[in-house]
Amino acid sequence: YILDEPSIGLHSRDTDRLIQVLQRLRDIGNTVVVVEHDEDIIKAADEIIDVGPLAGRLGGEIVYQGTLQNLKKADTLTADYIYGKKNIPVPAKRRKSKRYLLLSGATENNLKNIDVKIPLGIMTAVTGVSGSGKSTLIKTILVPALKKYYGDYSDRTGSFNRLSGDLNSIHGVEFIDQNPIGKSSRSNPVTYLKAWDDIRKIFADEKLSKLNGFKPAHFSFNVPGGRCEECQGEGIIKVEMQFMADVYLECEHCKGKRFKDEVLEVKYKGQNIYDILEMTVNQAVEFFSSGTSHSERSIVSKLQKLVDVGLGYIKLGQASSTLSGGESQRVKLAYHLSQENAEPTLFVFDEPTTGLHFHDIHKLMDSLNALIERGHTVLIIEHNMDVIKCADYLIDLGPEGGNAGGYLVCAGTPEEVAACAASYTGQFLQEKLNHL
Numbered sequence: 001y002i003l004d005e006p007s008i009g010l011h012s013r014d015t016d017r018l019i020q021v022l023q024r025l026r027d028i029g030n031t032v033v034v035v036e037h038d039e040d041i042i043k044a045a046d047e048i049i050d051v052g053p054l055a056g057r058l059g060g061e062i063v064y065q066g067t068l069q070n071l072k073k074a075d076t077l078t079a080d081y082i083y084g085k086k087n088i089p090v091p092a093k094r095r096k097s098k099r100y101l102l103l104s105g106a107t108e109n110n111l112k113n114i115d116v117k118i119p120l121g122i123m124t125a126v127t128g129v130s131g132s133g134k135s136t137l138i139k140t141i142l143v144p145a146l147k148k149y150y151g152d153y154s155d156r157t158g159s160f161n162r163l164s165g166d167l168n169s170i171h172g173v174e175f176i177d178q179n180p181i182g183k184s185s186r187s188n189p190v191t192y193l194k195a196w197d198d199i200r201k202i203f204a205d206e207k208l209s210k211l212n213g214f215k216p217a218h219f220s221f222n223v224p225g226g227r228c229e230e231c232q233g234e235g236i237i238k239v240e241m242q243f244m245a246d247v248y249l250e251c252e253h254c255k256g257k258r259f260k261d262e263v264l265e266v267k268y269k270g271q272n273i274y275d276i277l278e279m280t281v282n283q284a285v286e287f288f289s290s291g292t293s294h295s296e297r298s299i300v301s302k303l304q305k306l307v308d309v310g311l312g313y314i315k316l317g318q319a320s321s322t323l324s325g326g327e328s329q330r331v332k333l334a335y336h337l338s339q340e341n342a343e344p345t346l347f348v349f350d351e352p353t354t355g356l357h358f359h360d361i362h363k364l365m366d367s368l369n370a371l372i373e374r375g376h377t378v379l380i381i382e383h384n385m386d387v388i389k390c391a392d393y394l395i396d397l398g399p400e401g402g403n404a405g406g407y408l409v410c411a412g413t414p415e416e417v418a419a420c421a422a423s424y425t426g427q428f429l430q431e432k433l434n435h436l
Helices: 012-027 039-044 077-082 134-149 195-204 207-212 273-278 281-289 294-308 325-338 358-373 414-418 424-434
Strands: 002-004 033-035 048-052 061-066 100-106 114-119 123-127 162-165 173-176 236-239 247-250 346-350 377-381 393-398 407-412
Touching: 012 039, 012 424, 039 077, 048 077, 077 358, 100 134, 114 134, 114 377, 114 393, 114 407, 123 134, 123 358, 134 162, 134 173, 134 346, 134 377, 173 325, 195 273, 195 294, 281 294, 294 325, 294 358, 325 346, 325 358, 358 377, 393 414, 393 424, 407 414, 414 424
Parallel strands: 002 033, 123 377, 123 393, 173 346, 346 377
Antiparallel strands: 048 061, 100 114, 100 162, 236 247, 393 407
């Protein structure tokens, strides 16, 4: 049995149950292989294969294979976090807020007519076991209600009585989910962050471009001009198979280079436009950092945000369809971090730790804190205890899932929730907070 991140969307209480099921599968004679980041599942494994040392071009090696006991001696990021050489620190003090939103009388699905207060200007996590009502409260009621209040389009809003509080303290709501970025197959992280506009401008300013009359549009794969028309700038041709999955072949005309030969002859610091697309974000930041023009500084500033959220390993031209849900979510976060003068906004994240190693979660927390420092509010639906322990305020739903859920079990700082005997989240939080 091969399972890919089976702990996604599971509370720590439910992860314990999952581990028991996996061990039962093993005990009756099966082989179980799990691709996973969850600490409890890693600790429960008989054999650990750790891949690294880092991501992208700096990864791809087996850095450790063996038992949990011997992992202690290994020099890997996984070992460092599991054995406490590195950790995700609990904030020295919790931020407080006097401003808040109040959602009254939430009754959609299994919610039991609850009133929930959401503080503004700080980080709030919505917690609870699977099926306790978190998604219904935030995604089905709060986000659509706020979007309508701020004049934005939204789907149907779940059932509630009233939305009140300091609604004028923020100017809108952004729901950062794990859906792919961009609708087109040509969309990629560098176009999404608008850094490609600056790169095209740099190439259009080269001497050979001026001789040939090339404008920035010639370096776009979205419009005719400089792109290869055979594949329309995709570098690949899609062959539709009637009864099977579509097949993608390298474009024979441009050999996957996406642009016409005369456009590829234009070089900036010895690299053509295709070479730039093949760079990782880390390489591109290094490459453009030596420049002093406004465009170069703008490129570095935007791409640095991708590095800050832990995506330095992805390629600039990587199709958005090849990004995982967690990567897409972090590209969106990087985009919002690159917006300098944005109005105070409520950012809602749905399980942002999906697919993240402890080291990536560390970077993610830094980025979320950067949003708060700019005057925004962060609201997270989350099961990961490392994120929950770092929040300023918790809204814990439950106590169980389904019909036995939908109640507000407790709300307050992580320390206050840890002291609540009725909260499963509190029980697991005690261990994390007692590590101090």
